[in-house]
Amino acid sequence: MKRWFFIFFIPGIVSSFSGFKGDDEPVFENIPSVKPQMFDKASENWADSVIATLSLDEKIGQLLMVCAHPERNQKHWEEVAEQVYKYKVGGIIFFKSGPIRLANMSNFLQLNAKIPLLMSIDGEWGLSMRMDSTMRFPLQMQLGALKNNELIYEMGKAIGRQMNRLGIQINFAPVLDVNNNPLNPVINMRAFGDNKKMVAEKAIEYMRGLQEMHILAVGKHFPGHGDTKTDSHHDLPFIGFSKNRLDSLELYPFKQLIRKGIGGIMVAHLDIPALDPVKNRPASLSPKVITDLLKTKMGFRGLVFTDALNMKGVTKYFKPGEASLKALLAGNDILLYPEDVPMSIRYIREAVEDSIICVSEIDEHVRKILQVKYWTGLNKCQYVDTTNLLKDLFSAQDELINRKLNEESLTLVRNENNIIPLKRLDTLKIAVVAIGDSVQSVFQNFLSLYAPMTMFNVSKDFNNSEYLKLKDTLKNYNLIIVSLKQTNRYSFRTFNFPDRGLDLIKELADSNNLLLNLFASPYSLSKFPYYKKIKAILIGCDDTKLPQEFAAQLLFGGISAKGHLSVNISHDFPFGFGIETDEPIRLKYSVPEEINIERIKLNKIDSIVNDAIKQKAMPGCQILVAKKGVVFYNKSFGNYIYETENKVNNNSLYDLASLTKTLSTTLVLMYLHDVNKFDYNKELSYYLKSTIGSNKENLLISDILTHQAKLQPFIPFYKNLITDNKRDLYFSKLPLNKNSIQVADSIFVNNSIKDTIFKRMFNSKLLTEKEYKYSDIGFYFIQDIVENITNNKLDILSDNIFYKRIGSVTMCFNPLKKFTKTQIAPTENDKEFRKQLVWGFVHDPGAALIGGVAGHAGLFSNANDVAKICQMLLWNGTYGDDKFIEHSTVKDFTSCYNCPKNRRALAFDKPEPAQNKESPVVKRASLKTFGHQGFTGTCYWVDPEEDLVYIFLSNRVYPDAENNKLNTLAIRNKVLDIVYDAIENSK
Template sequence: MIIRKTFTAGFAILLIISLLGGHGAAKESVKGKPVMNIDEMIASMSLDEKIGQMLMPDFRNWQKQGEGKATGFIEMNSEVASIIEKYHLGGVILFAENVVDTEQTVRLTDGLQKASPDLPLFITIDQEGGIVTRLQTGTNLPGNMALGAARKENYAYQTGAIIGSELLSLGINVNFGPSVDVNNNPSNPVIGVRSFSSDPSLVSKLGIQTIKGLQRQNMIATTKHFPGHGDTAVDSHYGLPLVAHDKERLRTIELVPFQKAIDAGVDMMMTAHVQFPAFDDTMYTSKKDGQKIMVPATLSDKVITGLLREEMGYDGVVVTDALNMLAIADNFGQEEAVVLAIKSGVDIALMPAQVNSLDMEKNLTSVFNAVKSAVENGEILLEQVNNSVARILELKVRRGILDKSATAPPLDKKIKRALQVVGSVEHSKKERKMAEDATTLLKNEERTLPFKPRKNDKVLVLAPFDDQVESLTRSIRELADKKKIKRVQVTSMSYSGKTFTDEAVRLINEADYVIIGSYIVKNDPVVKDGAIDDSIQDAKRWATAFPRAVMNDANKKGKAFVVMSLRNPYDVANFEEAKAVLAVYGYKGYSNGRYRQPNIPAGISAIFGASKPRGTLPIDIPSVINPSEKLYEFGYGLDVNSGKPLKMKGVAN
């Protein structure tokens, strides 16, 4: 049973006075304000309060008692407040369901903090920029691989600063980003454009600048996914990936950006649910099927304590990736997973149990009690718990989260400030410039680009999903509105799940120009006799079969045709026969009255000559027909005017 312990007046005083000495005493003030003695804070806390600091659930959806099904938790209520108070929670994570608009988000974070007045919460979110963003009114930015293609450190810094300022204005104090995974596996289904590059040096430089941009805004930055999720072919949301490389390879590729981030003073580190037998080949019995499986990094003492803390010298806060992901949940169960994670040396168990109603509170109770029992019976050392809580509180002090010396601004002022910052015009201009400079021209035979349509020429746009089609269409019309191109007629079609149809043939026949967006998570062409077999047109292969059919038909009819790679640039290898190909590194389209990413508009701008594509590949693109051969090499990109390769760029300021 969990007993609520009220903090004494003496403990409250510790929040606002400076005491010297002790393991946890801050060595410097925060913005000139008094600091706290962490040892004395911990000595005043009960075991329940310490455990609570180490748990970070989500309230993505909530079902109030007596009401229907669970819906997005967007407004603070007494039920969630009671859970935060009862379990002394150290933090919560927000998702898109929680942050539907700016004012609502400020009100929600204000309510969450009021539920924990003695020890303010970490309020966290995954706002990486690019394809992983949660804010529905924020600046989405072009994403990490786009920054890798632009190769400008100041763009990475601006990205961190924009994200940090927007989150801070909303009352969010931890960003789970940047990802510093080195994406060197073209078949990676979960990282891809979330990575800056396949080159650990480029990942390190841009990752450090993003961290600096975030932390300059007093936003907690988190590097992920340690020791590296970039060379996996399995998504840990659904299965348990394995990276089989030896220690030497891992230390020279995967671990490099993490070590650089540690040296640069990153606040927090997120673990990967990935097996690394080079560092730990300990076997466990899976609860899913009774089979023996290797321990993933998240649950490995040899990885978290031995490698990260002792060998690499990291003494900051370590948080798990979400423990409800199937790589963990299926194989270990929620109670054992949390206990093993803490035993391994992590400080915060993220999403340890599903709680979306008071009836489901028992899940959190079970996890909480499992951890408490493990401490009481010596399975988890109390000293280790104290060390974790010290790291958590030290970070809260360093980032001003525990600062009680200044009165928080009134709620209406916080809302006014957030409305000025989140999704501002200034931020939008910067993200558009980044996206335009990242756009990479990979092929331009016969000077196909830029398109130069005459008035009322017909432009056909095709993409897998309606929001992408809308982004393509709207971007073309906006160019005409700005008189950057002549007014054209735009027709469109979304093709998700479809085979090549008579309707597509008709639209191509009628078009003067054809633009198709390619969205392929993982290349899956059927290769026969050294070529891609286009005879197979089943709906299961729509992601490659449909755009190839459009390409072949457009080529046969002499139409001006271009492929725009939306998701992973690796998919351009499916379109070797295309005369014009470019990569934009982001697939989100236009919905709910806004562009969800600047990448597609930037691609359209390049196609019609309103901007010049200046990006160079931050990865190698292998051939799909001969995977051992490189179709386009790291650093490749064409000048749209001369048709010659751009000079391979280093990282510029």
């Protein structure tokens, strides 16, 4: 079910005209003065005590904030240091760098400062706006798509924490410009959007978060840079709007943040005749704009910053020194990035001497600056400790906030016939075309977690022959997912989209089910006038990792769509429009903190597993843990074998061994039970007439499923086939006919061997006592039952009824029919039966002899596909909005059937309820837990009380199945114990 939302009524009109006044009405009414929190009595007293010790030149120096480029050479560092110790500048604005180098330069400069320096940065989307190796938060226009403004407040705090850690006190953010010009060359995606109220609301939360962490928030670019065609870095933009328009629109966010106590405002280099008729005088140098409007009428009492005084918007008309003096006379407190520090000081000193400005005015500016220093803790010298700095800048807490911002800002603007989230995956043949990605992208990687699909990566400049070939190939698919990236954020006419890529999208829209994912500006929707031919359009705003990761999850229903357009695009795509989708229907992939688990609590898993590998309990493994439908741990360890480095990855397939019983055979039984074709209370002979007259005739199927049917635990069928005089009789290096069964590389057996095996089973003796005795034998019979009822093979049934529908990518029998050996972990170096390393063939000899598809063994998979089945069972038989099994059937089959005598459920294993008996799973698992273990070193457990899925896959039988260290060291349960510890600590 889709929900259509509009945040504001008639958004286009609100965006342009809300609050408009007639020309004869007053504008710029006085706003009640609000003193920001940093300007209190304690800070004032400290500031005055410092001012009393300063010379005039030192006071003037405090007004200047100079630039520093940490990545430059030592000469630059020394030049900046000279400005600090010789001219006593008050602060630094940092540009391109990395955290360690910036910290070192900051410490170096603070050592040279008489009064600690205010360190600042343009950090609109966090430190990463100016620094590598730091956390990248979303652009403000992406934040504009959020419904939940509390997340922006949390982001402000996160950025504040990171700036505190790096010794930065000022963030030149948030951007308060209302971007009502889609072609704005400098603001655009840096703005929250084109609706003044939304801009103000979100900016307030950003400001609150920063200032709660004692980082001075500086709103910019006063009085509004959102409707310009010129970049003030390169020229002086002309703003020709009336006072009424400016008052009702551009100034609105500034008014609101002033009322809420923002500590700083940056004034832009804009030529605005309605505010100051002096030609070519930028607002940043205008007393009418700063003193009369910002300070007097709007009541701002915080720090006023110029925009950088080296920008062409100033330097085109004013010389160095002159610009600094005019900026000070206009009412600015801090002169940012003056081109010439000594000349600036000289101009201002001479102005004092000539009584153009008085010392008391200088003191007032300095007092405010010092008060901010006091508030940020700079009444004492601060240095940055670089120990663990990079680690500290990527805290789990901040990462979770960043993930939520990216997740909830994704905006679904088209969803024909509710195609999103995708359903009935068995009906889809999916192709994914990543335009502009020469290698598989994050988006593609996460898509592949949900379903099989074919990936196509095309460069931005792919040629015509490649174009035609791809177009022809894509005809073979009934669903095409296209990702398109805007690689140049400031290309607002073409969005830097390749023409051939746009042509391909248009053609695909004409003839295919097309889902378009735009990792680009929402304005890029204008490039698709034929959008009604596209089945779904999702906007991710940015091509960074997290939007791609969550976009993939949204398409498949791992997460819900919640975002709304932050700008007005057209009549059909107005501001505030967004299609919301219902609750998640498939697994979500996230981090432990999402479910309140600290990842540090899971670090012991690495220690235990790596030690187990070192002790040769297994060469490698996969571990997946999910809680509340969220996969929060999915990690691979080690190699396929000990001798070479062929690393296990999350896509590697393992031989699941006896997990086959519950992940294939029993699932089909449950399905047949639902359609009234199977009853586990019947006797074996009811379904298998061939057992009539044998000692198996009256065995209850429920007893077989719970391993109390007195069947032999194991029959080594292969042993009487491999004697010297029989091996050549049964086995050959080449297939004898089309029905030959391959049991390993270059080893084939005649299909008639199946009859021999079943004859031995039928003739096998029963045990004397009816008690729990684990046996594979019964599941040969269960397989026969399934195949007789359906007149179909177990592998085909499992695939059609479950695996295809659930989106399995790897789960299958006989994996070498679909995968190469490099994708599969080998099992035993079989020195008795097959006399080779078993690789890609089922390890279990009996299953191998009947063709690799058996009721008890033969299934291969990675952990992720096992998790889908487990989650389906945990969700009472439903997954992907598809009903696989009835809730009552899941409950029947996964509940203890003969407690307390026998812990087993119907095929599923269970915890041992008796405290004095050994349990297959940790004792703290609830009694509702169900799962299974496999001989090759595999297991899964589902605990409904904890809403928990745990999967462990390994090939512990390499190179020798006699190696039982995985069990004696209790590795699987030790790992699960750590998971339960982490859950317990989270409560």
